[in-house]
Amino acid sequence: MNPIDLRSDTVTRPTPAMRRAMAEAEVGDDVFGDDPTVIALQERVAGILGKEAALFVPSGTMANQIALAVLGRSGDEVYCDRNCHLFNYESGSPAFIARVQLQPLDGERGVFTAAQVEAALRPPDHHHPPSAVVAVENSHNRGGGTVWPLPEMQRISALCRERGLGLHLDGARLWNAAAASGVAERVWAGLADTVNVCFSKGLGAPVGSALAGTRELMDEAHRMRKRLGGGMRQAGIIAAGALHALDFHRDRLSEDHRRARRLAEGLAEIRGFDIDPERVETNIAIVDFTARGIDASVFAAEVKSRGLLVTLAGRHRVRLVTHLDIGDRDIEAALEIVHGLYG
Ligand SMILES: Cc1ncc(COP(=O)(O)O)c(C=O)c1O
Incomplete structure (x- = not known):
């Protein structure tokens, strides 16, 4: 008998219907930008999140790291929760790939406050790293699937705008946060500059995440994906699994x-x-x-x-x-x- 596998929502197997959709997907070479299924997925995600553009990437980790790299510059400081994924489970990629420094904040089950961010920001002085980005994870994995209180996220978003900081939303499980709170994905996404969403977690697709934001940011993100070797050719095969998941597993x-x-x-x-x-x-x-x-x-x-x-x-x-x-x-x-x- 198969074990009851509660290790993660990433352990799901594609359903027969999902496998069929993947097998029958129309594909092209996405590095040339002509895979119709990838294009459809990116447009669909941008639409759901109310963003100008989205970029299909192999993993949530790559989406997070590209976001930090396009929002911050090498040596900048990023504020995040001490228990968040990008601080704990991405193998030091903020330093290795995005080349930013993290300042972890002590959140409550993954949720920190705008006041905590404000207190942590560095005065402009050549001794300090430049304060550049805030990263929020919603729902929060290590916090126990916590959904952020919308007003706190709004306060953080307003602070970022006021101080000229970028705001990244690690929404690997934004679908869950939206379902639980009744606050649509586009509302959460509207507060951030870049948003990572994953198809391979609660939605049950085998592979893939997307990063969304303005066309300009996604253009830079596209270059960064290339640098990381994340350009995929007939990626419509896996994008079809993600589209199927959005159609049938989100509700x-x-x-x-x-x-x-x-x-x-x-x-x-x-x-x-x-x-x-x-x-x-x-x-x-x-x-x-x-x-x-x-x-x-x-x-x-x-x-x-x-x-x-x-x-x-x-x-x-x-x-x-x-x-x-x-x-x-x-x-x-x-x-x-x-x-x-x-x-
Ligand atoms: C909150 C969160 N962000 C990012 C990721 C990274 O996703 P991936 O495993 O696709 O790199 C995960 C993975 O579990 C996650 O839980």
């Missing part, structure tokens, strides 16, 4: 959110398992068992031996993520496994 994300909430409710019943179901807003549940001193790697190994896969999120914390390939019965079975061991 179902609230099901994943409901299942993550149910999972959290079941886990919260166990003594010493710290998780507040009310705070599970999207498809990510992070449970902390510091109170019982349970080692996360021991937990992960024990549940794995019974057919449940999770990821470590700290010494005493694990992350469980719901997605397209997880149904109600999987959630109940996962809870049975954990209750059987620790309940």
